[in-house]
Amino acid sequence: MITLKINNTQVEVPEGTTILEAAKKIGVEIPTLCHHEDLCVAGNCRVCVVEIKGRPRLEASCATPAENGMEVFTHSAKVRNARNVITQLLLSEHAEECTLCYKNGNCELQNLAEEYYHDDEMFIDLAHEREHRIDKSTALRYDPSKCIRCQRCVRTCAEIQGVNALSAAFKGKDMMITTFMEKTFGEVVCTNCGQCVVHCPTGALTERTYYDEIWEAIEDPDKHVVVNTAPSVRVALGEPFGLEPGTIVTGQMAAALRRLGFDSVLDTDFAADLTIIEEGNEFIQRLKKKFVDGEEVALPMITSCSPGWVKFIEHMYPDLLDHLSTCKSPQQMFGALAKTYYAEKKGIDPAKIVSVSIMPCTAKKFEANRPEMKSSGYQDIDAGLTTRELAKMIKQAGIDLTKLPEEDFDSIMGESSGAGVIFGATGGVMEAALRTVYEIITGREVPFRHLDIQPVRGLDGVKEATIKFENCKSEYSFLEGAEVKVAVAHGLRNARKIMDQIKEGKSPYLFVEIMACPGGCIGGGGQPIPTNDEIRMKRIEAIYREDAGKPIRKSHENPEIKQVYEEFLKKPLGEKSHKLLHTHYTKRNRY
Amino acid sequence: MASQVKRAEIIFAPYSEYPYKILGEALKKSPDEIIEALIQSGLRGRGGAGFPTGLKWKFAKEAQGDEKYVVCNADEGEPGTFKDRDILVKVPRKMLSGMGICAHVIGAKKGFIYLRAEYDYLKEALQKEIDFFHQHCEKYGLDFHVEIKSGAGAYVVGEETALLNSAEGKRGEPRNKPPFPVTEGYLNKPTVVNNVETFVNAMMVCRIGAEEFAKYGMRGQKGSKLFSIAGDTTKPGVYELELGLTVEELVNEFGDGNTKAVQVGGVSGFCVPRAKFKDKTIGFPGKDDVNYIPTGGSIMLFNHTRSMYHVLENYLEFFEEESCGQCTPCRVGTQQLLKGIKAIKKGEKDPEYLDTLYKLAETMKVTSKCGLGQSVANSFCSIVDEFKEEIIY
Amino acid sequence: MPDTTKLIENLVEKYGKKRESLLPILKGIIEEERYLSEERMLEVAKALDISGAEVYGTASFYSFIDLKPRGKHIIRVCKTIVCDMKGKNEVIKTIKDCLGIDVGETTTDGMFTLLQTNCIGQCDHAPAMLIDGEVYNELNAEKVRNIIKEYKLNRQN
Numbered sequence A: 001m002i003t004l005k006i007n008n009t010q011v012e013v014p015e016g017t018t019i020l021e022a023a024k025k026i027g028v029e030i031p032t033l034c035h036h037e038d039l040c041v042a043g044n045c046r047v048c049v050v051e052i053k054g055r056p057r058l059e060a061s062c063a064t065p066a067e068n069g070m071e072v073f074t075h076s077a078k079v080r081n082a083r084n085v086i087t088q089l090l091l092s093e094h095a096e097e098c099t100l101c102y103k104n105g106n107c108e109l110q111n112l113a114e115e116y117y118h119d120d121e122m123f124i125d126l127a128h129e130r131e132h133r134i135d136k137s138t139a140l141r142y143d144p145s146k147c148i149r150c151q152r153c154v155r156t157c158a159e160i161q162g163v164n165a166l167s168a169a170f171k172g173k174d175m176m177i178t179t180f181m182e183k184t185f186g187e188v189v190c191t192n193c194g195q196c197v198v199h200c201p202t203g204a205l206t207e208r209t210y211y212d213e214i215w216e217a218i219e220d221p222d223k224h225v226v227v228n229t230a231p232s233v234r235v236a237l238g239e240p241f242g243l244e245p246g247t248i249v250t251g252q253m254a255a256a257l258r259r260l261g262f263d264s265v266l267d268t269d270f271a272a273d274l275t276i277i278e279e280g281n282e283f284i285q286r287l288k289k290k291f292v293d294g295e296e297v298a299l300p301m302i303t304s305c306s307p308g309w310v311k312f313i314e315h316m317y318p319d320l321l322d323h324l325s326t327c328k329s330p331q332q333m334f335g336a337l338a339k340t341y342y343a344e345k346k347g348i349d350p351a352k353i354v355s356v357s358i359m360p361c362t363a364k365k366f367e368a369n370r371p372e373m374k375s376s377g378y379q380d381i382d383a384g385l386t387t388r389e390l391a392k393m394i395k396q397a398g399i400d401l402t403k404l405p406e407e408d409f410d411s412i413m414g415e416s417s418g419a420g421v422i423f424g425a426t427g428g429v430m431e432a433a434l435r436t437v438y439e440i441i442t443g444r445e446v447p448f449r450h451l452d453i454q455p456v457r458g459l460d461g462v463k464e465a466t467i468k469f470e471n472c473k474s475e476y477s478f479l480e481g482a483e484v485k486v487a488v489a490h491g492l493r494n495a496r497k498i499m500d501q502i503k504e505g506k507s508p509y510l511f512v513e514i515m516a517c518p519g520g521c522i523g524g525g526g527q528p529i530p531t532n533d534e535i536r537m538k539r540i541e542a543i544y545r546e547d548a549g550k551p552i553r554k555s556h557e558n559p560e561i562k563q564v565y566e567e568f569l570k571k572p573l574g575e576k577s578h579k580l581l582h583t584h585y586t587k588r589n590r591y
Numbered sequence B: 001m002a003s004q005v006k007r008a009e010i011i012f013a014p015y016s017e018y019p020y021k022i023l024g025e026a027l028k029k030s031p032d033e034i035i036e037a038l039i040q041s042g043l044r045g046r047g048g049a050g051f052p053t054g055l056k057w058k059f060a061k062e063a064q065g066d067e068k069y070v071v072c073n074a075d076e077g078e079p080g081t082f083k084d085r086d087i088l089v090k091v092p093r094k095m096l097s098g099m100g101i102c103a104h105v106i107g108a109k110k111g112f113i114y115l116r117a118e119y120d121y122l123k124e125a126l127q128k129e130i131d132f133f134h135q136h137c138e139k140y141g142l143d144f145h146v147e148i149k150s151g152a153g154a155y156v157v158g159e160e161t162a163l164l165n166s167a168e169g170k171r172g173e174p175r176n177k178p179p180f181p182v183t184e185g186y187l188n189k190p191t192v193v194n195n196v197e198t199f200v201n202a203m204m205v206c207r208i209g210a211e212e213f214a215k216y217g218m219r220g221q222k223g224s225k226l227f228s229i230a231g232d233t234t235k236p237g238v239y240e241l242e243l244g245l246t247v248e249e250l251v252n253e254f255g256d257g258n259t260k261a262v263q264v265g266g267v268s269g270f271c272v273p274r275a276k277f278k279d280k281t282i283g284f285p286g287k288d289d290v291n292y293i294p295t296g297g298s299i300m301l302f303n304h305t306r307s308m309y310h311v312l313e314n315y316l317e318f319f320e321e322e323s324c325g326q327c328t329p330c331r332v333g334t335q336q337l338l339k340g341i342k343a344i345k346k347g348e349k350d351p352e353y354l355d356t357l358y359k360l361a362e363t364m365k366v367t368s369k370c371g372l373g374q375s376v377a378n379s380f381c382s383i384v385d386e387f388k389e390e391i392i393y
Numbered sequence C: 001m002p003d004t005t006k007l008i009e010n011l012v013e014k015y016g017k018k019r020e021s022l023l024p025i026l027k028g029i030i031e032e033e034r035y036l037s038e039e040r041m042l043e044v045a046k047a048l049d050i051s052g053a054e055v056y057g058t059a060s061f062y063s064f065i066d067l068k069p070r071g072k073h074i075i076r077v078c079k080t081i082v083c084d085m086k087g088k089n090e091v092i093k094t095i096k097d098c099l100g101i102d103v104g105e106t107t108t109d110g111m112f113t114l115l116q117t118n119c120i121g122q123c124d125h126a127p128a129m130l131i132d133g134e135v136y137n138e139l140n141a142e143k144v145r146n147i148i149k150e151y152k153l154n155r156q157n
């Protein structure tokens, strides 16, 4: 242990602790910009500098380890003066247009500028003399004039996602953050996962917003606007309204959507249950093909609900696309049914339906706009909004989410099981699938206490479990005694580990769940900012609370699911399913 | 009579013995013995920062690591510096011997010379020397292999951690310190980075002994130093002088009779006006001693025809281009300083704005991530202090 | 035109398929082609299995790795303080006059590109410049004219 003094208060910390962390321990907040708990230390913004007795220079507290006997001053006159100058420097190369900025009110630079307020510009304006090109791709928006070059996005894309779509380029006054050859996000290996957006301290990187179009559709009396909300939105939407991370606001959210004027408030979780039926059956079918029919079939089968992950594998492992389940993601299944099944049942002209989804995700925007996603005969999903965009809309409508009563989803396609809910957390799809698959094969419930498959839960990067099938139903006797190994990975860097094993032909797994974002969708690129491990855990706990509280916890027991098969789809993997619920993938460039 | 500079002959001393004899002899000594001699000699790094070389080698020797590296910093990018060039041309064997001795001391099997792109024309001859050196390593049973890594045009890469990043094929951005290269250097292995001249000196300590080496130097400074003399001088070139001379002595020897100011240590060093020539000694400062100016060896003389505004502008243009751009104070600060003095000159900003800029420079000095940003204030403040009128009007 | 894929293959073979080889490989391409095109960057990315952005980010850091097409001979005139004091402007002006191009431009016949650079370590012989890595120093208008003339002559032979 190390003992040091910070602002004259003694503090004891383990060796290797930074001054920043030590200060936090005693409630001393040092401002930071380039630092993020999820990422390696950069030490480049320099706003976190502190004075250390006996050292002539100030040191970056995020990058300097605490030492025995150190005497640190975090807010001395020298420090404040320096921090002030640094803040003013940052502002001088920053196009401050807070009133025109998406991050207004949730911006780390703005907070710093507020702390070090100046009634006049200290330095010459450098921002407005530069030419700036704003990249507006389908999912993301990058405005370099708002970028403070902290490289959080660069580190995110490299360390969490292993994609390296971003880099610092050039040097000196020309240094900038960019993609390959300053291309748009749409033209490079970017997966649209939006993790860089979640980690950007300013308004430089944001999702591309679509709520203006949605407002227009809502106002249009000719349009029937249906909305569906992903599982992880309900455990995060409270945050922009000041609620604790992990507060469940499912009922208030439904109420808010209704008040915004959506014609029908439905649930993506319904489609998640549907995904489980299709994907579970696809898995069993693959096993049968392999072990009974002796056919060549790609195993492990890998989930395909995370569009960031799907684009990643299309770029990075184009030869392994066979491993992806052909199931569309819940969003796209929902969209395909909304303009067919739903339209039919409600007697609405599908051409008049505008189908909107509220997602924790930026990649969903790209997914919705994929050319192949038109199996209903129309664009299946017209727009995907992030949790953050929904929060904005609710605020624009003058609604205080916290004061709303709890309401239910509409029907049909509004009912879900607990299995649908846990899609939002890493491991959730696997758990939901196993709850159903095990039962199909053995006729019994999956043998875990309260159906909770603990080994696939939690924040470990790669998780494993083994399920043994015993006393199988006669048609599945080929699985008798089989020990099926499954794995769960989240964050694309972890996905690489699984994929490299598959590439080498050494994968021990038969079924794998992969989510692009750390923590799964609850940590998605469209979720409220900030997001860190502590917040991820709270959202995950909320997801499992919601599951535990559901009367129905298995997808195949969802009555609306039974109904859709009876009335419309007929059977899993059937002809209609094939047309509406399954898809194919595109090989893309690796570099 | 005015005092004079003292010529020294260590580095370029005529060296008639079989070129790698000293290397062979040194390899027979124990690493600790060599470290002790280096510490005794008082040798400090010649690349500018002046870290005691014996200590650096000691740390690297003690560092845990299956692989270690010896790196020779031949990036020589400081404007006004060209003395390493002369070593590479005239006495590369001494430098290579120094690297070999270092490898022996710290237990490295690999090393490289990071040669700036501007010196690509020296590469061929140097590679021949290295091949010759390898023959001798083999002869002496030293398992050590040196290669040349070429730069690609970036001043900041002379900073040791930026150099390591560059050698690893990355952007030449300086790293956070700690960890220092002696524990986590090239490919995160313990690494000694020394200047070209430092390796020559280390080798010479082994040759003439610490005591003899320490006899050179005046006013408490140890050893000789190569100086790159340029600008308004009658005899530009590389000179080996005893450390610890005053600026006045230098000007007496090299000035053109009309010297107005001397820039000691390149653009990242200090500008000394005529009035202070007497007071300023060239060498490593003790604690808080403002009258010693450390230098990697760059001396630029300016005579009365030169506009110090123009000089400062040229420096700042250099910095705003050559900053790596990663940290705020340096990336934005250099641009602001340049824009600022231009605006004052044009009357777009009040003369008082110079005080804001001065404060900015001082902030850069204490908050920048690496030596580049930290040293901008050296020239900026010293020029503004002495030539304020020239800057403003 | 040399076979470029082959060129990169050879360079990778020579320096090894590892990140540390990136700069030598890029410099090898520059030597052949004078600049680094988008296609070459992608080929290098593929060869070293790193992303295009990483190649671009690294390449653009270094001023001797040009990302724009350059002439056969690249002239880099030192513009740092000593050369500046000793007549760099005259050197630039002379070259401009001889070649009819501005700094940053390439002659229409694709023979010369004129650039400026920071101190090249020839301050004792200022003003100085590099042409394709070759040093020319103690320059004056006449000397510059002769050097350019010589380069032009060599082209004819």
Ligand SMILES: Cc1cc2nc3c(=O)[nH]c(=O)nc-3n(C[C@H](O)[C@H](O)[C@H](O)COP(=O)(O)O)c2cc1C
Pocket: B044, B045, B046, B047, B048, B049, B050, B051, B073, B074, B075, B076, B077, B078, B155, B156, B157, B158, B159, B160, B161, B193, B194, B195, B196, B198, B199, B370, B371, B372
């Ligand atoms: C911006 C900057 C540029 C530097 N350039 C060089 C250089 O060109 N050559 C050099 O030997 N050291 C240079 N240094 C110093 C090195 O970081 C390092 O201290 C030195 O190589 C250590 O060797 P020494 O102990 O032998 O001096 C530079 C430092 C900074 C901050």
Ligand code: SF4
Pocket: A094, A095, A096, A097, A098, A099, A101, A102, A103, A104, A105, A107, A108, A109, A110, A146, A202, A203, A204
């Ligand atoms: S990024 Fe932050 S400081 Fe900049 S305009 Fe947006 S809200 Fe304001």
Ligand code: SF4
Pocket: A156, A157, A161, A163, A164, A165, A166, A189, A190, A191, A192, A193, A194, A195, A196, A197
């Ligand atoms: S969206 Fe994801 S893949 Fe694309 S640049 Fe950002 S972090 Fe990288």
Ligand code: SF4
Pocket: A146, A147, A148, A149, A150, A151, A152, A153, A154, A177, A196, A199, A200, A201, A202, A204, A205
């Ligand atoms: S885009 Fe955002 S995260 Fe990336 S460097 Fe700029 S400010 Fe930082």
Ligand code: SF4
Pocket: B156, B173, B174, B322, B323, B324, B325, B326, B327, B328, B330, B331, B368, B369, B370, B371, B372, B373, B374
């Ligand atoms: S001080 Fe300048 S050169 Fe050094 S790290 Fe900061 S920006 Fe880069």
Ligand code: FES
Pocket: A031, A032, A033, A034, A035, A042, A043, A044, A045, A046, A047, A048, A049, A060, A061, A062, A063
């Ligand atoms: S937060 Fe420490 S340097 Fe940026």
Ligand code: FES
Pocket: B079, B080, B081, C078, C079, C080, C081, C082, C083, C084, C118, C119, C120, C121, C122, C123, C126, C127, C128
């Ligand atoms: S200033 Fe031109 S070579 Fe040094």
